[in-house]
Each structure stands twice: as C-alpha cells, then as structure tokens.
Amino acid sequence: MPATHPLEGTLDVTVVLPCFNEQDHVHLEIERITRALRASPFTWELLAIDDKSSDGTLAVLEAAAAADPHVRVLAFPQNGGSGTARRIGTREAHGRVVVWTDADMTYPNERIPELVQHLVDHPHTDQVVGARTSEQGTHKALRVPAKWVIRKVAEALSHSRIPDLNSGLRAFRRDVSLPYLRLLPPGFSCVTTITLAFLSNQHTVDYVPIDYAQRAGTSKFHFFRDAYRYILQVLRMIMYFNPITVLMPLALGLLALGVVKTGVDVVRFPLAVATSTLLLLVSGLIIAAIALLADLIVRSRPDDG
Numbered sequence: 001m002p003a004t005h006p007l008e009g010t011l012d013v014t015v016v017l018p019c020f021n022e023q024d025h026v027h028l029e030i031e032r033i034t035r036a037l038r039a040s041p042f043t044w045e046l047l048a049i050d051d052k053s054s055d056g057t058l059a060v061l062e063a064a065a066a067a068d069p070h071v072r073v074l075a076f077p078q079n080g081g082s083g084t085a086r087r088i089g090t091r092e093a094h095g096r097v098v099v100w101t102d103a104d105m106t107y108p109n110e111r112i113p114e115l116v117q118h119l120v121d122h123p124h125t126d127q128v129v130g131a132r133t134s135e136q137g138t139h140k141a142l143r144v145p146a147k148w149v150i151r152k153v154a155e156a157l158s159h160s161r162i163p164d165l166n167s168g169l170r171a172f173r174r175d176v177s178l179p180y181l182r183l184l185p186p187g188f189s190c191v192t193t194i195t196l197a198f199l200s201n202q203h204t205v206d207y208v209p210i211d212y213a214q215r216a217g218t219s220k221f222h223f224f225r226d227a228y229r230y231i232l233q234v235l236r237m238i239m240y241f242n243p244i245t246v247l248m249p250l251a252l253g254l255l256a257l258g259v260v261k262t263g264v265d266v267v268r269f270p271l272a273v274a275t276s277t278l279l280l281l282v283s284g285l286i287i288a289a290i291a292l293l294a295d296l297i298v299r300s301r302p303d304d305g
Contacts, residue, residue, distance in 0.1 A: 012042035013116050014095030014174070018085035020051040022103045023060050029103045030064045030071065032110055037070070040113035046071045047089050048103075052079040083190030087181050090174060099171045100191065106213050107169040115171040118206065126176045126203040129195065130169035130210035150231055154192070157238040157245050160199045163207045165234075166192045176203060183240065189233040196234065200241035243298060247291035254284030 015033055019026055030046065037044045048071060050058040058075055065071040074092065076085070082102075090098050097116050101107050107130060118128045151165045168191055180197035184190040198205050238246055258280035265273045 011095040013044040014093035016089035023056040036110040049085040081186030083186045087184045127172035131164035131207040132212040196237040243294035251288035
C-alpha cells in the first residue's frame with residue numbers, strides 16, 4: 001500500500017480468531033474470512049488460536065495453515081479463555097489493525113474489510129464495532145434485558161452512547177490497544193473491557209450495524225456467571241479510569257440525606273442529632289475523600305494512551 005496510508009505496521013490487518021471445540025465449522029469460517037480479505041486491497045494474516053480444544057479443531061487449523069501462507073496457528077498448552085486468546089493474539093499480531101471475531105458463524109465476517117476500510121477513511125477513529133441489530137443467543141428472554149441494563153449502566157458511567165457493548169466483531173488500531181491489553185480478563189467480558197478502555201481514554205469508537213446469525217455448535221456462554229462478570233468488569237473499568245464518576249454520586253447522596261436528616265433531628269430533638277444521621281454524614285465524607293484520592297491517583301498515573 002502507498003506510504004501515505006494512515007495505518008502503520010508490517011501488515012495492514014491481522015484477524016485474531018479464537019477457537020475452542022469448533023471442528024465442524026471452523027474451516028467454513030476460515031474460508032469466509034480469507035475469501036473476503038483476498039478480495040480486499042489490504043495485506044493481511046489470519047491468526048487462528050486453538051484454546052486447547054478437546055476435539056479436532058487444532059488439526060483443522062493446521063490443515064488450513066498448510067494450505068494458505070496467510071494463516072498462522074497458535075496452539076495453547078492449556079485453556080485460557082477467549083479473552084486470553086484475544087490478548088495474546090493482539091500482542092502477536094503483525095497487522096497495524098487488529099480484528100477480533102468469533103469462529104461460530106454468528107458474525108458477518110465477510111464484512112471485515114469494510115470495518116478496516118472504515119478506520120482508513122476515518123483517521124481519528126481508533127475502533128469500529130459491529131453493532132448487532134438482533135439477539136440470537138441462548139437464554140434470549142434473560143439476555144436481552146440483562147444486556148440492556150448493563151449497557152445503560154456503562155453508558156451512564158462512561159458518558160458515551162454504546163449501541164452494542166459486547167459485540168465480538170470489531171477492528172481497532174493495534175498501537176492504541178497495547179497499553180490496555182493487560183487489563184483484559186480471560187473470559188467473554190474482554191470485548192466489554194476494550195470498548196470501555198477506549199471510551200474512558202477519549203479514543204473515538206464508531207459503530208456499524210451488522211446482522212447476527214444463530215451460532216453453530218454449542219454455546220460457551222453461561223448466563224448468570226457471565227452476566228455477573230460483565231457487571232463487575234464495567235464497574236472495574238470505570239473505577240480504573242474514572243473512579244469519581246462511580247463514587248462521588250454515592251458520597252453526595254449520603255451527604256444530602258445526612259443534611260436533610262440533621263434538619264429533621266434538630267426540629268424533633270433540639271440540640272440532638274441521631275446516631276444514624278452522623279453515620280450518614282461520616283460515610284458520605286469518607287466516600288467523598290476516597291473518590292477524590294482515587295481520582296488524584298488516576299490523574300497522576302502515567303498516561304495509558
């Protein structure tokens with residue numbers, strides 16, 4: 001590509017494809033991705049990561065790598081989770097842009113070049129996310145409202161509009177992502193983490209609507225466990241980058257209640273204040289002090305971005 005191209009690195013694109021027990025369909029996913037990239041103007045590689053599959057997934061990946069020099073395979077000696085695969089894959093990537101996607105046939109991976117082109121056309125955008133227009137996963141009646149609540153919490157805490165908080169299809173600039181890779185958890189919430197890390201550090205994140213298909217194979221998502229992890233990860237990321245957003249409203253709320261209750265106590269019991277009122281006031285002051293101290297620590301920390 002020309003020297004003036006806005007992306008910098010050895011290759012234009014690395015697609016990181018975590019695989020765990022996907023032997024029956026991963027070859028179709030690889031064919032779909034490589035076909036789309038061969039038709040694109042970009043130089044590219046597909047980094048397929050076998051997360052210690054117990055079926056024949058690794059053999060399928062190795063056969064694909066033997067047939068196509070653009071395909072690399074990284075085999076984990078033990079299962080590390082999709083977040084670990086994406087983190088290591090991003091570090092090992094040769095591309096200036098890294099694409100995350102899944103191998104379960106749910107995402108329209110033929111649109112990967114479109115996401116990369118979006119970054120080329122928008123040099124101030126650091127990440128583009130495929131925002132799903134429908135929900136096709138298991139436990140749909142529970143997942144849809146739970147994800148909506150978690151997304152709204154994340155939007156309120158990050159002061160950003162987030163059409164899809166945990167889409168598995170996204171493209172981002174590798175150099176921008178490197179400071180945040182150490183924050184990625186091993187499980188599914190890694191996609192939430194990379195979104196919030198970018199937003200919390202004023203990196204522009206764009207969203208492109210995509211269709212979402214029924215997955216092939218068996219879902220690895222466990223509703224209650226993974227929903228709980230999503231919530232914790234949202235709070236953890238906001239606390240890491242902007243703790244005063246979480247703590248100060250709580251502190252001010254307690255102080256306001258304490259002031260109101262002080263007025264009530266003085267009216268009801270002249271020259272006396274209830275113990276519960278003192279607890280409200282002291283708790284609010286302590287949390288406010290912690291919020292200010294945490295904010296000072298965040299602002300004095302070396303710049304992540």
